[in-house]
Amino acid sequence: MKRMHPAVVRIMHWTNAIAMVIMIMSGWKIYNDEVIFGFLHFPDAITLGPWAQHGLQWHFFGMWILGLNGLAYLIYGLVSGRFRRLLLPISPREVIREALAALRFRLQHADLTHYNAVQKTLYVGVILVIILQVISGLAIWKPVQFSFLTALFYDFQGARLAHFFGMVAICLFIVVHVSLALLVPKTLLAMITGGPRVDDDPAARASSAPASNM
Amino acid sequence: MSILRRPTSLFRPRRGPDQSLLTEHRALIEDIDRRKLLRGAVSLGALSMLTGCNIAEQSQVQSALRTVSSFNDWVQARIFDPNKLAPTYSVDQVVKPPRFNAYYEIEDVKPVDLASWKLELSGLIADKRPWSLDQIYAFPEQEEIIKHICVEGWDYIGQWSGPNLRQFLTRIGADLTAKYVAFHGQDDYMESIDMASALHPQTILATKYAGEPITDPFGAPLRLRTAVKLGFKNPKWVRAIEVTNTYQEGFWEKQGFNWFSGL
Numbered sequence: 001m002k003r004m005h006p007a008v009v010r011i012m013h014w015t016n017a018i019a020m021v022i023m024i025m026s027g028w029k030i031y032n033d034e035v036i037f038g039f040l041h042f043p044d045a046i047t048l049g050p051w052a053q054h055g056l057q058w059h060f061f062g063m064w065i066l067g068l069n070g071l072a073y074l075i076y077g078l079v080s081g082r083f084r085r086l087l088l089p090i091s092p093r094e095v096i097r098e099a100l101a102a103l104r105f106r107l108q109h110a111d112l113t114h115y116n117a118v119q120k121t122l123y124v125g126v127i128l129v130i131i132l133q134v135i136s137g138l139a140i141w142k143p144v145q146f147s148f149l150t151a152l153f154y155d156f157q158g159a160r161l162a163h164f165f166g167m168v169a170i171c172l173f174i175v176v177h178v179s180l181a182l183l184v185p186k187t188l189l190a191m192i193t194g195g196p197r198v199d200d201d202p203a204a205r206a207s208s209a210p211a212s213n214m
Numbered sequence: 215m216s217i218l219r220r221p222t223s224l225f226r227p228r229r230g231p232d233q234s235l236l237t238e239h240r241a242l243i244e245d246i247d248r249r250k251l252l253r254g255a256v257s258l259g260a261l262s263m264l265t266g267c268n269i270a271e272q273s274q275v276q277s278a279l280r281t282v283s284s285f286n287d288w289v290q291a292r293i294f295d296p297n298k299l300a301p302t303y304s305v306d307q308v309v310k311p312p313r314f315n316a317y318y319e320i321e322d323v324k325p326v327d328l329a330s331w332k333l334e335l336s337g338l339i340a341d342k343r344p345w346s347l348d349q350i351y352a353f354p355e356q357e358e359i360i361k362h363i364c365v366e367g368w369d370y371i372g373q374w375s376g377p378n379l380r381q382f383l384t385r386i387g388a389d390l391t392a393k394y395v396a397f398h399g400q401d402d403y404m405e406s407i408d409m410a411s412a413l414h415p416q417t418i419l420a421t422k423y424a425g426e427p428i429t430d431p432f433g434a435p436l437r438l439r440t441a442v443k444l445g446f447k448n449p450k451w452v453r454a455i456e457v458t459n460t461y462q463e464g465f466w467e468k469q470g471f472n473w474f475s476g477l
Binding site: 030031033034036051052053054056057058060061064142143144145147156157160 | 276278279280282283286293294295298299300301361363364365366367368369441442466469470471472476477
């Protein structure tokens with residue numbers, strides 16, 4: 001019997017959390033050096049590094065943690081079947097129904113081992129955004145060597161813009177994710193201790209899956 | 215459609231501000247700068263007391279981050295493809311004048327005396343005789359319309375011409391197997407680049423912008439323009455070129471910016 005969140009997943013989750021904080025806060029520092037929107041400056045108190053160059057140092061350090069950890073997570077998720085088991089399938093009708101329920105604070109998450117449709121959408125969504133963020137990041141870092149990536153975003157400024165909105169999307173995810181985790185503290189605890197034990201046998205799992213989510 | 219066809223980015227004005235405004239309001243600007251300096255001095259002092267961070271700890275983090283930055287130099291040198299060309303643009307996309315940028319303000323530019331100017335050569339070079347401006351002008355010219363990308367995040371398209379650096383280095387008998395080429399500016403600005411980038415087909419010693427000799431604020435009479443490095447790796451007002459195997463930290467690397475800074 002395995003834990004719902006095996007140790008390797010927990011380690012990767014918290015590594016990613018740290019990397020994300022480094023990337024976002026140092027990114028804000030870099031952004032401040034040449035703002036995209038005149039009305040938006042990030043206060044120094046929430047940026048990383050005293051000057052832009054230190055923000056860049058942090059960003060180009062954090063990218064290795066984020067990139068390597070993210071790659072390990074994707075490979076693990078695909079090979080172990082975790083993605084297929086926990087994140088798929090996503091039915092649009094369910095997403096709408098459960099999103100409406102969530103807005104009325106009636107969304108159930110009694111069974112930790114099963115993600116509801118809203119969770120699935122958010123998790124798949126943020127994984128895709130982070131992948132896109134790596135691509136736009138590479139497009140900004142190497143607009144000549146990886147000019148084919150930069151071209152995906154029209155040009156260098158397009159890549160900067162995409163990188164900015166990717167950050168916004170991730171920040172929104174973090175707000176929702178952390179709020180919900182705090183509202184249902186046992187989910188937070190599960191990501192620390194591993195959570196309930198789950199059966200490895202798919203047949204047994206299928207029969208024990210709660211009908212309410214089907 | 216019209217948005218897509220704009221020559222520069224969506225978020226930058228097509229033209230820079232009128233630079234005569236700066237001279238007109240010089241006194242005011244200097245006054246504001248003095249106030250900024252005072253405020254900066256006060257808040258920096260206050261900050262170091264408030265944070266409670268100990269300085270030794272800070273410098274350990276800093277040295278770790280610089281180690282990663284050196285590793286990133288190595289990675290970038292491996293990513294670098296000497297035959298990969300940067301995108302080029304058309305004449306009507308060229309921004310005139312180019313955008314001014316230096317570690318000081320435009321009114322503090324000290325123009326180079328063109329009559330006495332010579333390009334000094336040093337290091338692993340067979341023929342170290344200095345070059346006069348006329349000799350440089352007589353050298354075959356290469357023109358390129360490329361994007362200048364600043365580490366800050368802005369960019370503009372510029373039209374530069376002058377001797378191709380590889381051809382120039384070959385002519386003066388430079389050791390093309392050396393590791394670095396360093397460029398010393400009149401303004402005590404120095405930046406060194408790796409030999410592979412120096413030999414890239416889009417690396418030139420620019421003497422002209424949009425077909426006219428480069429003007430004082432933009433590096434007259436000669437500056438480096440390479441399509442494969444960030445803007446700050448392109449020193450202006452170049453007075454000496456040095457070919458060497460010794461790594462030298464340039465002006466901005468000393469402040470913590472990444473050395474390779476390849477595009």
